[in-house]
Amino acid sequence: MPHLPTPTVADAYRGPDYAKRDRKGAGGDDLVTAVCRLFPREKAEKLFKTPTANLANNGSAQHPDKRKAGGHGPTLEDEVCFLLNVDPDAELPDDGPHSPAEWWGEFAKAVYRWECIRGTAAPVPIVRGPRGGLKLAPKFAEWLMGLEPGWVTDVPGLTHKEQLGRIGNGVVPQQAYHAFKWLMEHEAFTEEESADG
Template sequence: MESDGKRGPDLAKRTREGSGGDDLVTALARLFPREKAEKIFKTPTANLANNGSAQHPEKRKAGGHGPTLEDEVVFLLNVDPDDVADDGPHTPAEWWGPFAKCVYRWEMFMGRQAPVPLMRGPRGGLKLAPKFAEWMMGLPDGWVTDVPDLTREEQIGRIGNGVCPQQAHEAFRFLRERLHEELTEGHTEESSSGDS
């Protein structure tokens, strides 16, 4: 239910009589407890290019909004736009702080290091690098960022409007298996009713 997403988990629900099973939010909280949760980045979004400059995540929260990917990259990482990683499978751990585990896992999956997540804007301020957003979305290097004549904002907008190909592939695989199961079950039921 939509309302489940607007409140936290109800971990005491099981102890109340007649409470039934857990709702989705509570079930997920039991599967992935916060004390064991891994820090992951926000997803790039299309409106990220038009959000204005980054704000500290705590300031954004105080204003009643969640932090953006750009907020996290600019304020929570220990990396400079001019940093360069050594050769190897991973970028330096000190760049990522609490996000290191998720970055390292994605580097292994993608088969390449994460790009430097920051760049300098036209006035010298720090901005989210489109190459990093592209890498986060599981896209081949340059898929969006090497398209001629796209501004940074247009690149971020297209990346944020896009689909993570790995997730799309998994969703289609799941749906294909479900369709196959339903067609097989329907065919079996038709065969059974035709035999009688």
């Protein structure tokens, strides 16, 4: 069995470099690339952008290609308004914890997986604005961030803009829980190790 390359600090900050071993003097694969070669997997499904607080101040959505042509990355609102096949007046079917797969296009696998984890269907991701244009639905951003339905969107007196501002840049509770759990277990292990040694 071949040995894996020695880990380096840089391994924490980069992905695989499949061309490295073919470059003269490069010395072969780094650890990240070697592991990726040993355990290949299908390309990860397409994920939505993370809701950010500036969604509340961005103005209207633009097609992602137009946003990129202007030198900027697309926002979550750009993606849901232009890349999805869903009507803002659509309703969720009553037959289970999944929204219609045809709504999500290339995001369908990621949405399905999050629906399974959450145990609840994704809400309609867009709403009509006051002038009839499409906008990101705060209920969808809330769902995407792993918040309970209504955690932000049922707070009395918050406007669409204020809801998105509060949801954006928030913490996904499920991730925070696992991070704290890991820290507590790590601290307990470290304390046991100190007591033994």
